[in-house]
Amino acid sequence: MFLHIVEACLLTAGSAYLLGSLLFGVLVSKIMYKDDVRQHGSGNAGMTNVLRTYGKLPAALTTIGDVGKSVVAVNLGRFFFDALLSGTGAGWQNPLDPVCGAYLAAIFCMIGHSRPLFFGFKGGKGVLVGAGAALATEPLVCLVLLVIFLIEVAVTRIVSLGSIIIAALYPVGTLLHLIAKGANLPTILFSTICCVIMAAMVIWLHRSNIERLKNGTEYRFGQKK
Numbered sequence: 001m002f003l004h005i006v007e008a009c010l011l012t013a014g015s016a017y018l019l020g021s022l023l024f025g026v027l028v029s030k031i032m033y034k035d036d037v038r039q040h041g042s043g044n045a046g047m048t049n050v051l052r053t054y055g056k057l058p059a060a061l062t063t064i065g066d067v068g069k070s071v072v073a074v075n076l077g078r079f080f081f082d083a084l085l086s087g088t089g090a091g092w093q094n095p096l097d098p099v100c101g102a103y104l105a106a107i108f109c110m111i112g113h114s115r116p117l118f119f120g121f122k123g124g125k126g127v128l129v130g131a132g133a134a135l136a137t138e139p140l141v142c143l144v145l146l147v148i149f150l151i152e153v154a155v156t157r158i159v160s161l162g163s164i165i166i167a168a169l170y171p172v173g174t175l176l177h178l179i180a181k182g183a184n185l186p187t188i189l190f191s192t193i194c195c196v197i198m199a200a201m202v203i204w205l206h207r208s209n210i211e212r213l214k215n216g217t218e219y220r221f222g223q224k225k
Helices: 002-020 024-033 047-054 056-085 099-114 127-137 139-156 159-181 185-205 207-215
Strands: none
Touching: 002 056, 002 099, 024 047, 024 056, 047 056, 056 099, 056 127, 099 127, 099 185, 127 139, 127 159, 127 185, 139 159, 159 185, 159 207, 185 207
16 A cells, blocks of 8 residues: 555646656747747746737747646555555545645656756746646635636736745645535645645745846836846
């Protein structure tokens, strides 16, 4: 039984990390412009830097790719937990819902995105990857966070601040969602801890943005340099 849990976790983590290591911002910039977006602007491989550097179409393609890889990763994690842990051992009932595999996959997909194996371990901040995970696991929570993000950006035009706010709110939304669904305690604890880790990763990767926010020098969308 324990070996099945370890196997499910290893398969989930490994596949999610490899998927996360596919940086669509870099791929789009190399294919379309024979360039590397990480050589421009903030130096990140995320959608925001692609948008500032190349425009709307490359940014849209990056968004589709980064969200899509996260959706694939979390569904693989769900599949591994369901296939390997359901009905494992006579008289043993798996305490973890397959959705726990999705949350574990989300963490490692974000790690892959920020420290990609295929691109010199220099990637992005994982906001879109986290959004893809939320979309695949909790569409309602994702919608609420998206509305909050859009309102914040419309008011302040600071994308990083919106990313930090929704990252902080994500574990709270997940917890309330799981309680409302009637999930069991092990699933609630496992999933919420995973979401706290994801939120902490996003906020940590925005630490330079936080410093600029404190100093009043953070970039506002549409601002001319």
